[in-house]
Amino acid sequence: PDLLLGGVNEVLARAIHEDYILHQQEAGQTPATNPSMVPWDELPEYLKESNRRQADHIGIKLQAVGCGIAPLTDWSTVEIWEAESFEFAPEEIERLARMEHERFVEERLRMGWRAGPEDPSRRTSPDLVSWDELPEKVKELDRDSVRGLPVFTAKAGFQIYRLKQR
Numbered sequence: 001p002d003l004l005l006g007g008v009n010e011v012l013a014r015a016i017h018e019d020y021i022l023h024q025q026e027a028g029q030t031p032a033t034n035p036s037m038v039p040w041d042e043l044p045e046y047l048k049e050s051n052r053r054q055a056d057h058i059g060i061k062l063q064a065v066g067c068g069i070a071p072l073t074d075w076s077t078v079e080i081w082e083a084e085s086f087e088f089a090p091e092e093i094e095r096l097a098r099m100e101h102e103r104f105v106e107e108r109l110r111m112g113w114r115a116g117p118e119d120p121s122r123r124t125s126p127d128l129v130s131w132d133e134l135p136e137k138v139k140e141l142d143r144d145s146v147r148g149l150p151v152f153t154a155k156a157g158f159q160i161y162r163l164k165q166r
Contacts, residue, residue, distance in 0.1 A: 008156050008157075008158070009052055009055045009056060010052070010055075011155070011156040012055035012058065012152050012153070012156050013048065013051035013052040013054070013055045014040050014051070015148075015151070015152040015155055015156065016051045016054055016055060016145065016148075016152060017040055017043065017047075017048075017051050018040075019144070019145065019148045019151070019152065020036070020037075020141075020145070021037050023141065023144050024036075024037050025037070035120075044120075046111065050104070050107060053103070053107055054100065054103070054104075054145070055152075057099075057100070057103050058149065058152075058153070060099075061096045061099050061100065061146075061149075062149075062160060064095065064096070064099060065088065065092040065095060065096060066162060066163045067160050067161065067162055067163060068160070068161055068162075068163050069153060069158050069159070069160055069161075070158065070159060070161060071157060071158055071159075072154070072157050072158060072159050085150070086150040086159065086160045086161070087150070088146060088147070088149075092146075093143050093146050093147060094143070096146040096149075097139060097142035097143040097145070097146050098131045098142075100142045100145055100146065101127075101131050101134065101139070101142050102131070104127070104142075105127075105128050105129075108123075108125060108128055109128065111123070113125055113128060114128060115128040115129055
């Protein structure tokens, strides 16, 4: 029922979380070393909400690089792999990753988090710093999220496209 009530945003939020788990597994993480690597239904509500806010922000990020999002309306002529094959230029990935990090920091600060050693119970995170201060490993998580946008959106029945230049 939550999936139906939440609509596309919920589908995208879940896809974002699934992609996060996949990348963490590739990096050698496990639920024992990273408690966020649990199935959606076991995820703490604040992390579910964070994924939802990230999904909410997709349109804003796409507009920033001259792109839009539209439903895949003609499934007979547009294959899902075509929608998934959209790629951002390297400078777009960097800009969108920075925007995602800024969104994340603002979200956490509004929730009362502050910079400090990783401790969700105390609402502290070492990632609540400017983009330039982030370790490269953390920046790459945001870049991976951006690279995954075409797949997330295609799985939800949408495709990313470039707006025409005026």
